[in-house]
Structure formats: C-alpha cells, structure tokens
Amino acid sequence: MRDAVPWCPGCEWNLDAYDPARRQREFGWSWIDRWTYRMAFRATRRQFAQLVGRPLGTDGSGAARTLTAAASVLLVAGVFALAVVGGWLIVAFPFPNLAVVPGVALVGLAIALRPRFGRLDPELEVLTRDQAPELFGLIEEVATAVGAPLPDVVGVDGAINAYAGTVGLRRRKVLCLGLPLWGSLTASEQVALLGHELGHFVNGDPRRGLLTQPAFTMLGSAADLFRPVRTTVGGGLVEMLGDALGRAFQWVMSRMLFVAYLLLISVALRDSQRAEYLADELAARVAGSTAATDLLDAFVGAESIALAVRRETQAGHGPDRWRSALAAARATGADRLPLLRQLSIRDEASLFAAHPPTGLRRQMLAGRPWQDPSVVLSEARMERIDAELGKEYDRFRRTVSWSG
Structure with missing residues (x-):
C-alpha cells in the first residue's frame, strides 16, 4: 500500500483519487480513463448507498433489466434481418449477378455478429459423481439451502478463482x-464459496440470462469488427482516396458502436453488481455471516493466497499446508486488512466491473442481520473431499513445479 495515493482511513478523504500507477488503462487516453473512473466510483458508491440495509431481491432492477433485454432483442433481430436480406439477395436473382456480392457480405456480417452463448472452457477438468461423491453431496446440500438448481457440470482448474455460469443454447449450468x-x-469458507457461486443461478444476474446475455457481447463484437484496417499499400490516387474514405467510415462506425456498447454495459453491469451483493447474502445464509465475510477478506488478500500456495506447492505440500500458510499470512497482516478493504474500493471501481469492490461487498454484508450457518462442513469431511481431488491437486503441483 506504500505505492498507493494516500487517503484518510477515518473519513475516507481522497479515497476516490485516480491512481494511474495501480490501474490498467481502459481506453488508452489518461484524461478519459480519469473521467470514466470518477463516473464509475460515484456510480458504485451511489448504488451501495441505495442498496445497503434494503432487500436486494432476486428479480433485478426493473429499468436496467428491461433496457438490457430490449437491447438484446433488437440486436438479435438486427442480425437476423441481415441474414435474411443477404440470403434473399443471393437467391432472388439468376446467377451470376452483382447482387450476390452484397448478399454474401451481409450473410458474412450476420455470422460474425451472431449472439454467442459461451462454451465449456477447454481448460476445465470435469469431475463426475463417482470421482468426488463427497464434493457432489456438499454441492447438493448447499444448492438446496440457497434454493438453486444443481449444476450440470462441475469441474476444477488452476486459477485463484471460482465461477458459476451457463453455456450454450441449452443453458448448461457450470x-x-x-x-x-x-x-x-x-x-466454512468453502461452504460460503459454494453458496455464493450457486447463488448466481438464482440471483437474477443479467450476464447469465438467455434474453439479456447478447447485450454483453454483440455491440462490442460489432465495434471490433468495424475497427479501421489499412488494406491498400501504394497504388494510385483513386485507390488511396478510396482506402482513406473506407477507413474514415470504419472509424466513425466503430466509435459509434463502442459508445453505444459503453452506455449499455454501464447500465447492465449495475444490475450485475446488485446480483453479486445478493450472491454474498446467499453465501451468508448457508455458511453464516462470519464465514461469508471471512471469504471476502480472503479475496481482498488474494496476493497472500498466491504466495502461500506457490511456496507450499513448490515444497511438495498439499492443501492442508496451503491453509496453514494462509492462516499465518492472515494473522500477520490482520492490522493492514481494514486498509486493504478500503483500497479495494478505489482499485476495483470500473465501468466494466461486473463485481462491486470487495470492500463494499463486505460492508454490505456486515450491515445486514447476522446469520448462523445452515450447512456445516466438518474437518473430517473436508479431508475426504481433499482426498477425492488428490489427482487434480497432484496435477496442479506438477504444473506449478514446472513453471517455477
């Protein structure tokens, strides 16, 4: 935190300062990045103030959900219209004819802009119930406690992360x-993690809805598709002029589409952030408020997880030693934790953030009625789950050893 722009921990003065040394560029121009950061910080704070102490609901914010769904329907309808018109131009006139050229172009454009509903990550190591019966049993208990459907696919990977999503037109839950x-x-934190992730299947997150998901991808794809590319090198004056006009048209279209995408995504992601707050509340419902807030503190200290896991893994140790090392790191850094929570509010504010800052998520959860756990994972059962994942842990250890 020594490299961060100073702020007052008591009154949070200057916490909203733009800190270019700690932020990745989002637009490439510092003045735009600074302006959009201010917008994102204010919007994030305003939403927190509107939601704190109030029911979060499962149906989302009506206006944002309606706008996102309407935009998705219009985008899909527009792509469908491109395909229909292009197909008609190809078959409506006797071949050969010049209408085939724009027809093929329109069909190609429709294919490039088609809605994409995701696919299973090829890096995901899919587990079966026979491989991990204890883990699947725990997932069922947690899903029942939060009122969520069971995932169709359960898997593991090597990231310091977890996610729940839906893929394909069949909306398979992963x-x-x-x-x-x-x-x-x-x-208890593992139970909270499952409660949060499975909560995404019932928290009304627009990123996972069949009707709303296209809004998150199609305009961005269109803006990228129209990005200007120089196609003529040398040539005569006519060719150079045509290329310049074409690139100018592409530039205007790309910027217009990107601005539209930015406006839409900034509205839609506010609803997505509300859904994250609700997923945290569902995690507290199943694992208890203490475990849910401790889990968020673990996210704040993700660097400690990375260091502890890499050090213990390279020494040949498994998850039991990971937990011991992380507990020691947490105890050592306990005094810095309140500052890290505050700093996360600055660092994680963004117009493109699907999650609210971790510090605000913890504040939201801590301000709600305290809950006791409804699902308890014993140490013995956790050890059995570790044993079930033994091959996956071994594979991860080999990967870390090779990369080290």
Missing part, C-alpha cells in the same frame, strides 16, 4: 472451483 482458492479456504 460450476468451476479453482484449486488454489478452494484448497486454501477453511471448511
């Missing part, structure tokens, strides 16, 4: 547990 994160958490 739950992925990153081994470094899962193996570093305590038993």
Whole structure:
C-alpha cells in the first residue's frame, strides 16, 4: 500500500483519487480513463448507498433489466434481418449477378455478429459423481439451502478463482472451483464459496440470462469488427482516396458502436453488481455471516493466497499446508486488512466491473442481520473431499513445479 495515493482511513478523504500507477488503462487516453473512473466510483458508491440495509431481491432492477433485454432483442433481430436480406439477395436473382456480392457480405456480417452463448472452457477438468461423491453431496446440500438448481457440470482448474455460469443454447449450468482458492479456504469458507457461486443461478444476474446475455457481447463484437484496417499499400490516387474514405467510415462506425456498447454495459453491469451483493447474502445464509465475510477478506488478500500456495506447492505440500500458510499470512497482516478493504474500493471501481469492490461487498454484508450457518462442513469431511481431488491437486503441483 506504500505505492498507493494516500487517503484518510477515518473519513475516507481522497479515497476516490485516480491512481494511474495501480490501474490498467481502459481506453488508452489518461484524461478519459480519469473521467470514466470518477463516473464509475460515484456510480458504485451511489448504488451501495441505495442498496445497503434494503432487500436486494432476486428479480433485478426493473429499468436496467428491461433496457438490457430490449437491447438484446433488437440486436438479435438486427442480425437476423441481415441474414435474411443477404440470403434473399443471393437467391432472388439468376446467377451470376452483382447482387450476390452484397448478399454474401451481409450473410458474412450476420455470422460474425451472431449472439454467442459461451462454451465449456477447454481448460476445465470435469469431475463426475463417482470421482468426488463427497464434493457432489456438499454441492447438493448447499444448492438446496440457497434454493438453486444443481449444476450440470462441475469441474476444477488452476486459477485463484471460482465461477458459476451457463453455456450454450441449452443453458448448461457450470460450476468451476479453482484449486488454489478452494484448497486454501477453511471448511466454512468453502461452504460460503459454494453458496455464493450457486447463488448466481438464482440471483437474477443479467450476464447469465438467455434474453439479456447478447447485450454483453454483440455491440462490442460489432465495434471490433468495424475497427479501421489499412488494406491498400501504394497504388494510385483513386485507390488511396478510396482506402482513406473506407477507413474514415470504419472509424466513425466503430466509435459509434463502442459508445453505444459503453452506455449499455454501464447500465447492465449495475444490475450485475446488485446480483453479486445478493450472491454474498446467499453465501451468508448457508455458511453464516462470519464465514461469508471471512471469504471476502480472503479475496481482498488474494496476493497472500498466491504466495502461500506457490511456496507450499513448490515444497511438495498439499492443501492442508496451503491453509496453514494462509492462516499465518492472515494473522500477520490482520492490522493492514481494514486498509486493504478500503483500497479495494478505489482499485476495483470500473465501468466494466461486473463485481462491486470487495470492500463494499463486505460492508454490505456486515450491515445486514447476522446469520448462523445452515450447512456445516466438518474437518473430517473436508479431508475426504481433499482426498477425492488428490489427482487434480497432484496435477496442479506438477504444473506449478514446472513453471517455477
């Protein structure tokens, strides 16, 4: 934190300062990045103030959800119209004819802009119930406690992360547990993690809805497709002039589409952030408020997880030692934790952030009625789950050893 722009921990003066040394560029121009950061910080704070202490609901914010769904329907309809018109131009006139050229172009454009509903990550190591019966049993208990459907696919990967999503037109539900994160958490925090991720299947997150998901990808794809590319090198004056006019048209279209995408995504992601707050509340419902807030503190200290896991893994140790090392790191850094929570509010504010800052998520959860756990994972059962994932942990250890 020594490299961060100073702020007052008591009154949070200057916490909203733009800190270019700690932020990745989002637009490439510092004045735009500074302006959009200010917008994002204010919007994030305003939403927190509107939601704190109030029911979060499962149906989302009506205006944002309606706008996102309407935009998705219009985008899909527009792409469908391109395909229909292009197909008609190809078959409506006797071949050969010049109408085939724009017809093929329109069909190609429709294919390039088609809605994409995701696919299973090829890096995901899919588990079966026979491989991990204890883990699947725990997932069922947590899903029942939060009122969520069971995932169709359960898998693990090597990321310090976890996610739940839906893929394909059949909307297959996928739950992925990153081994470094899962193996570093305590038993109660593992239950909280499952509660949060499975909560995404019932929290009304627009990123996962069939009707709303196209809004998150199609305009961005269109803006990227129209990005100017020089196609003529040398040539005569006519060719150079045509190329310049074409690139000018592409530049205007690309910027217009990107601005439209930015406006839409900034509205839609506010609803997505509300859904994250609700997923945290569902995690507290199943694992208890203490475990849910401790889990968020683990996210704040993600660097400690990375260091502890890599050090212990290279020494040949498994998840039991990961947890011990992380507990020691947490105890050492306990005094810095309140500052890290505050700093996360500055660092994680963004117009493109699907998650609210971790510090605000913890404040939101801590301000709600305290809850006791409804699902308890014993140490013995956690050890059995570790044993079930033994091959996956071994594979991860080999990968870390090779990369080290």
